[in-house]
Amino acid sequence: MGNSAPLNGLTVLELGHSVAAPYAGLILAELGARVIKIENPATGDYARGWGPPFLKEDATAFHALNRGKESITLDFSKPDELGMLMRLIGEADAVIQNLRPGLLTKFGVDVDELRQKYPQLIWCDIGAFGKTGPLSRKLGYDPLAQASSGIMSITGEANRPPVRVGVSLVDMGSGMWTVIGLLSALFERTRDGQGAHIATSLFETGLAWMTIPLAAHAVAGEVRKPHGSGLAEIVPYQAFEAQDGWVMIAAGNDKLFSKLCQALPGLEAVGKDQRFARNRDRVVLRDELVPQIAASVSRMTVNELGAALDAVGVPNCPLLSIDKVWTHPQTEAVGILTEADGQKWVGLPFTIDDARPTSGGAAPALGAHNQTIRQEC
Secondary structure (H helix, E strand, C coil): CCCCCCCCCCEEEEECCCCHHHHHHHHHHHCCCEEEEEECCCCCCHHHHCCCCEECCEEHHHHHHCCCCEEEECCCCCHHHHHHHHHHHHHCCEEEECCCCCHHHHCCCCHHHHHHHCCCCEEEEEECCCCCCCCCCCCCCHHHHHHHCCCHHHCCCCCCCCCCCCCCHHHHHHHHHHHHHHHHHHHHHHHHCCCEEEEEEHHHHHHHHCHHHHHHHHHHCCCCCCCCCCCCCCCCEEEEEECCEEEEEECCCHHHHHHHHHHCCCCHHHHHCHHHCCHHHHHHCHHHHHHHHHHHHCCCCHHHHHHHHHHHCCCEEECCCHHHHHHCHHHHHHCCEEEECCEEEECCCCCECCECCCCCCCCCCCCCCHHHHHHHC
């Protein structure tokens, strides 16, 4: 039988706020690690105030990112509380931090000294623009990384104002990369007993998400432009408007394009036109081809279009709003919604031997575990 809490026994300190470090901590907590969240006693994690909506005085954004953790408040300017931080670090397997550059060193917390003192420690830094370089001391948030890494330049529609991806893609991705690095170091530690210094940044994560567009520029000098719901490399691969809603159609190869033309009214000749037979040609002729597909789709309802495309095996789906996603039978079927504190939340997007890892815990109130953790130290 698989273990749905494979990191049970691992202790991680989270010196984090907002999204990136807390999301890394959430992943580890859901996987069974003990995650102790260290917060400023005056403000706590900034995300506690990111609302409305709120649940029990804290924003739902905070609850979504901090389930299953413990919270202790420490004022680093007080010697006894700074000493407690040092003791907690010495007892932890790993530390995750995304505090502003220079804050920890201001209080004498030096990573190199800590690693010499505690050679098994895995220290994880999440920065804004990286450890070195002209922007290394610059503060940053997810939209700044989306802007500076090029993501915003290919998002949205041509000749329109820039838009960001609607979720904190870079923040959450940085948290994921942190966990990947931490788990890699943890595995290596089983061999040599040594910890590691893991470092990533929002900027580096943004560049990683831009792997394909940057490769196109490196090879061909191409500077990608936004294509709305479409994709630069594949046509047709975008949302089309039916009579009563939008449908995403992904004809990802030549055979699927031929089937699409068979399924849609009025496109028989288009399907036989050799100018459109290969994807590389369809990309070049995008502006001629897409309007013809759009005109055909506009004659059908969402259900009619979905049924016609499903019948010939062309990938498609309607565009769903958040309320529709929440109640969709497929969302229920995959079992990704977990319950904690009387509410449902989105869990980790994978299972281990058919069991979805989850702590089952709620997000902690500010300083909820002050007494118990202080007694342990």
